[in-house]
Amino acid sequence: MTAALFLAQRLSAVVLAFAVAVHIGTILYAVRGGLTAGEVLARTRGNGWFLAFYLAFVLAVAIHAPIGLRNILREWTPWRSRGLDLVVAAFGVLLLFLGLRAAFAVFV
């Protein structure tokens, strides 16, 4: 792993440690007594702080996950070509697009 990828992986991990802790707390709170779309959207829609939080969360995930998958694939498979870098980068872009779309669907 290059120094830049190592740094990006660890910096995004620090953001994610905080974000995941908050997300787990939110999940455990929100699922009590069952989830309904009305309840969820009433809490989330128009909540600018949580929108900002989840935008940062999605960005950190889109950086962290592809680098992690790249490391695993390079160690566990013989795939080490430029093609691997392109595929994991495309996966990161996909996560970013789907994640931002989901955040806007729930919070805007």
Added chain:
Amino acid sequence: MRASHTQPGFLAALLHRIAGITLALFLPIHFLALATALNGADALESFLRATSHPVVKFAEGVIVVALALHMALGLRVLAIEFLPVRERTRLAVSLCLAAALAVGLVFLLNVA
């Protein structure tokens, strides 16, 4: 089996990776599910109702455990790399597993 594969550090790395792969595969599905809200609350409600089966709830519990475990084991990695600590690996891995399973248990109790 190689001697290094019986070490708790190897188990920690393996669990960290399996949890990470699980989350990477789950995330696109999770994002697509949330995006049903783009078609209104009714669309999201239909999805939530369709996934209210106990088997799906259990699978969601597994994902929550994977999330908590990946975070806990990731904090261990950050502590080893950036803090002047000498960890007791067996204890650290046990605590990470216990914390993740406790989170999963609370989740399943809350959705039950």
